[in-house]
Amino acid sequence: MTWDLDAIISRLYTKQLLPEHTVRELCEKVKEVLVREGNVRNVSPPCTLVGDVHGQFYDVLEIFRIGGYCPDTNYVFLGDYVDRGYYSVETITLLACLKLRYPDRVTLVRGNHESRAVTQTYGFYTECIRKYGNANVWSYFTDLFDYLVLSVVIQDSIFCVHGGLSPSLHTIDQIKVIDRFREIPHEGPMADLVWSDPVSAPTFSSVSGDDKGDFAISPRGAGYIFGREVTKKFLEVNGLGHICRAHQLCMEGYQILYDDMLSTVWSAPNYCYRAGNMASVLEIGPGLERYFNVFGPCPDQYRETPAKETATAAAAGAMGTGGMGGVAGREKGGSLAGVLSRDAVWEDGDVGMGSQAAVERRRKMTRRVGGMVGNGNGGEGSGDGVDADRVGAGGQDSGVVGRYFL
């Protein structure tokens, strides 16, 4: 079977799902690309760095609207594509396809959530089961995660990683020799790169008696935090100018530490649909100038709630056009209708939720929890959907739920 990747991508932009067997093939193909990439990938500016997106698909679309589409913009994604948001599957499917289509214009770095253990608790696993009825897609993607690169260096100057530095890694060359094709271990340099955090002044100055900024052991009993000295030394030893990492939520969407030696970029606005925070992407100019392009949650007119989507998909299905939920679908509906009808690869949009009964069930769920959605910043709808999924997932087992809590 030949793949019309462009057609697939344009449909993924409308938030449709790929059939299970297509996901398997996709993951195999992307692995073939990734296996050729080193642990430390060199990227030339201009490029745009994206921090954690956590399955907030509509906000990922917002990033493309703001930062430009592939391949016009050279993107470096710094990991944590899945978990917590409602659309981890759609998000990682789109990013994987973009990687396959534009391997030199898209870089996917591994985050601590690109792991089997973490995704089993934080949503991606559950979402795969719910949308596909089994765990196969989850295992295809988590196998793919083992191939993602660990870090990026932009023009021998900016080091990019998901978490931070490691006491066992002094040089970039040491990162290059890590055996990365495996599950993220609990300890060691690979774990540190995706897990460790810099000590930020407001967080720790009141706690740490010593702020010179060497590595320190987390009070949790595992993992490191690092400070100014470590950062400075790493930059000096490797002849670099700046470290950019993701991994930590910040209200402003970014944070700059240690006299601009290190910065955090965070790209999930209104994280978990209730933090009310801003997000940003870090745009690196041809001369390595850095600009944080800050944005808020995707406007409501560009998104639909999960319940509405399901309903729309079912309606579209009834008219013989296949599942075409989502606002982007409406925007581009005209040009995509042809793709939809001629392309046999595609199945109904939301595999697990296609039936009328399922739609009805979802509607009820949404109604029942309707009164308790909303969040700190602008109330209902300003997140990537409504809270229906989260509340419905377990609330039904606990007797009195929602507004009638006990």
Added chain:
Amino acid sequence: MPQHTLITEGPERGISIGDWQITVRKAPICNAPELDEAAKRLSVPTPEMLFGNNHLTLRHKTGAGITFKAIAALQRVDASSTAADGIKVAYSDHWTKKSAAAHTTIKDIIKPYDWTYTTDYIGTTLPSEDTEGADPLPNFEASNEEQIDLAHLKVQEPILFYEELDLFEDELGDNGTAIMNARVRVMPSCLLVLLRFFLRVDDVLFRVYDTRLYHRFGQSSLIREVIMRECPYLLVREKIPKPPQWEIHKKGSEDLSLLTNSNWVADVIAKASGAPDAATPPSKEVIANESPSVPVKTRFVRERLCVVA
């Protein structure tokens, strides 16, 4: 039925009902300057999500009342030198052994604090503005005379006002969750507040600390019941419904996401301790029984605040 009016005042929402006013403020997490300010007032690092501008406040017309705020809750987190000795993440031993080589060069140890953000915060009482009154600073006092009327709360009266808000949350470096949030519902006959601290440390333990406030309109007191429960992680994990037979052989066939649902976990722990649900106070035997055969540790306090002399 007492008169009521809904209140919307800038970022605050609420209801005025009878002699009571209930207000809620829901705002985004603290920004950098606000975090700096918070850090000065706290002896532990600020959690990942600090909703420092949020509050839930109940005020009687005398001014007496109670408010729930994040900073006050976090001020009760243990920052003593032994605070970090209590709980370590599940793989800590393994990690410490494996990372020993790297440790030899590391001299800095972060000042210990209870990184689980466990807090016994049960609200901040507000002084009465009524200077004629004998006691300007009302206090809850232990009392078993009245208790929260759960049967009455299970009657589905219309809800005049409902709100839920977060005070803080930390994902413990993806080793679990520590979250404190509050919910309130106001019905024509009564009101109920639930402040909950929920802690999950993966493969280690759960804690559910519930503080409920109940007032029957027309009666003189505000009742507070605090139920603190703790149990091993596995006890709850074992209660997750098993996947269907035909899925069991597949890799990673266990869905652990229920463990992120505090309602579900709270009920599971309550049942394991002998109570039918999370809201039902434990029996005296359960509290008294500290034997290791009962895996759930429980503490219970019932108090009341007289708002009308």
